[in-house]
Amino acid sequence: MTSPRKILVTAALPYANGPIHIGHLVEYIQTDIWVRFQKLMGNRCIFIWADDTHGTAIMISAKKAGVSEEEFIARMNEEHQRDFGTFQIAYDNYGSTNSSENRELCGRIWSALRQAGLIVEKDVSQLYDTVAGTFLADRFVKGNCPKCNAPDQYGDNCDKCGSTYTPADLKNPYSTLTKTTPEIRSAKHLFVELEKLHPFLEQWTQSGEHLQTEVANYLKGHFLGEPLRDWDVSRPAPYFGFEISDSPGNYWYVWFDAPIGYMASLEQWCQKTGEKFNDWWPQRIDAESAGVEIHHFIGKDITYFHTLFWPGMLHAAKFKLPTRVHIHGFLTVGGEKMSKSKGTFVKAETYAKHLDVSALRYYFASKLGPRLDDLDLNPGEFIDKVNSDLVGKVVNIASRCTKFVQASGLSANYPEDGGLFTAGVAAGKEIATAYEGCDYARAMRLIMELAASANVYIDGKEPWKIAKDPARAQEVQDACTVGLNLFRQIAVYLSPVLPKLAEQAGALLNEPIAHWKQSQHPLVGTKVAPFSHMMKRLELKDFEAMIEESKESGVGFQPAQAEGTGDRGQGTDSGDALTAEPLVTDLISIDDFTKVDLRVARVINAEEVPEAKKLLKLTLGLGGDVKRQVFAGIKAAYKPADLVGRLVIVVANLQPRQMKFGLSEGMVTACGPGGEEVFLLSLDEGAKPGMRVH
C-alpha cells in the first residue's frame, strides 16, 4: 500500500456575471469526477475554487441590476453554489476573489514580482466614457475597423477582416454603455515583463510533465517562438477590484487576481479546517518534501493565462507550480456551437428542471477523453446512450435480481460465479488508470462491458424459473447474490460519476459505498432492501421542452450578441439588427454623403479565389468599357455563377487596395452580420450600370 497522495484540485473560477450553463458543467463535472475518484481511492484530495468577481463587466451588470457590486456578486455566488449542489459537484471550499484572503495574497505575490524586478510602468491611451465616468475595456467600445472600415467592431479586433488593434485606433468609436463618443485619455499602467521569465516558461511548458502535448506545441508555436509581450496587469479607477497598494488609483486587472483566488480559497479552507496553507501550497523550495500535487482543470479558451502568466507569477513569487493543467474542449449541442437563439445555451437550472442530472454526468463522462477535443451533446445519442447503458444495463441488474432475495438476503458465502467477480476486480485496475488519466470515456466503456456480462450471467441462470421450484432456493439466492455483487462492483466503479446511484446501491445492500476497495471483495450475508427505481428513462420530449424554454428565457444579463436569423414572424420587425449595430449618432452633411460615389454596376465575371476563405473576385462593368476588379467578402453567401449578370451597387471612388490576391478597386455594398448572412443590395427594374446613387 502506498501512502495516500495529497492532491489539491481547482476548476476555473466561474465569472460572477451570469448563471452557470451546461458548457460550464462539462468542466465542473469533469473536475468533480476526478476529485471523487481520488477520494474514493483513499487519497487526500481537496477541491477548492471560487467565484471570479472583479472587472468592468461586473460593475456594469451591477449597475444595470441597480445594486452594489458586492450585493450583485453575493447573489451570484449563492446562485452558483445552488447549481453546483443540484449537479452533485462536491467541493471543499467555494470562495470569492473579492475576499480579504485574496487581497492579502495578491499583495504578497505583487511584492514578489516587484522584488524580482518584473514590474514596469508605461502610459496607455485608453478610451474613456465621460458620461459613465469610466475607462472602457475593449469589449465595451465599438466603431469602424481602422483597416477595413467595417462598422461596429469591438475594440480589440475586427471580425470582418480579423485585424487586431487597440480601441484607440477605432474610427468613429462609441461606448456601448452610453452610445456616446469616448475620448482618449492616457493613464499609467503596470506591466509584468514576462519576457524575463521566457527561459523558465520554455522549460516548464515543454517538459512534457505539466501539459498535454498539443498544448505545449501550441504555446511553442504561438508565444514562445518570439519575445513575450509585457502583460498589462493594472486598470485605472474606477474599477471593481483591489487597489494596488503601492500604486494608488490603480487596480489589479481581473486576470491578475483570479488565479490567486485559488490560493485564497485554499487559505479559507485552511482556516475552516485548521490545516496549514504551506502544507498544500508550499514555497517552491519546500515542494519536494511536502509532496503535494496541484491540478488545475480549465477550458482551452483560457489556456494562456494558466500556462504562461500563472506559472510565471508562481515562479517569480517562489510558490509551487501546478503539477498539471488539464485542458478540455468546448461543448457543442447537436454539432453546433451553443446558441441563445437556438435554445442550446441551456442554463444549469433549466436543465435540472427537465432532465436527470445523473444522465448528464454520465453522458459527459462517456464523452470525455484526456485531450482537448470538443464534446458534442447530441440529443438522440444522449437519450439512447443513457437509457440503454444506465437503465437497460446497469440498473437492470439490480432490478431483476432484488425481489428473489428480498426475504433471504445475500448468501452467506460468495458462490461460484465463473470468475466474473474476479474479472471485475482485474478490470478495476484499468478503470482506475483511465480515471486517473482523465480518460473517462474509456472507463465508462470498460464498466459497461462488466454490466453486459452481468446481464448475460443472470440470463443464463434464469432465477425466475428456478424460483418456482422450492427445492432450488439456494441456487436462486446464489445467482442473485452474484448478480447483486456484480451490480455493486459496477456501482463502486461508477460512483465518481454517479454518486446518487452509489448511494442507492449502498442502501439496497445495507452497506454504504465509500471506498474503491469495496469493489474488490464481494459482500455476503447481508439483508437486501426493497427495490425502488434508481433512474428514470429519458424522453426526447423533455429534452425538446428544455431547448424550448431556453429559447424563451435567454441566458441572463450578458450583453446580447444577437444571433437573429431574420424572418421571424410577420408584423413588426425585430430590433435585433439595430441592437447589433446601433444607429450612428454622428451626423454628416450632404457634402459628406456626396463624397461617396455610389454606382450601379453589373457583375461581368465572378470567380472563386481558392486561397481565400471569404473572398470572391468580381469583375464589375460600369457601362461602356469601364471595368473594375473588386474583391468582396461574400464567398460564404453567394456562388459565383449566381452573381454573373446581376446588378450591384459599388463604391466607385474608394481608395484601391492591394490585397494578397490582387488589387481591389472598390467595394460592393451589402448588409448583414457576415458569414453566410450577407445580403447584396439590389436594384429595381430599369437601373443601368454607371448610374449614380443619389
Add this chain to the structure above:
RNA sequence: GGCGGGGUAGCUCAGUUGGUUAGAGCAACGGCUUCAUAAGCCGUGUGUCGGCGGUUCAAGUCCGCCCCCCGCUACCA
C-alpha cells in the same frame, strides 16, 4: 500560409510496443425470453482502416508525398 488535431461499419468511437480471418456501443434486421423501468439474451456487417508509394516475412499501426474535415493563428475585405 503556419501550428495542432482528425479522417476505421449508417451514427459515436476503441484499436496498447507493427503479427493470426480489423473491434465495441448505438441504430437496423431475424430469433429466443418475459425476472426486470416495452428492460434482457442470441444471431446477422463483401468496412478499398482518406489516397498513392515505401520499409518489413508481416502495417489501421512505422516512413514519405498528396487529398479532405475541424480548431487556433496569419494574411485579407
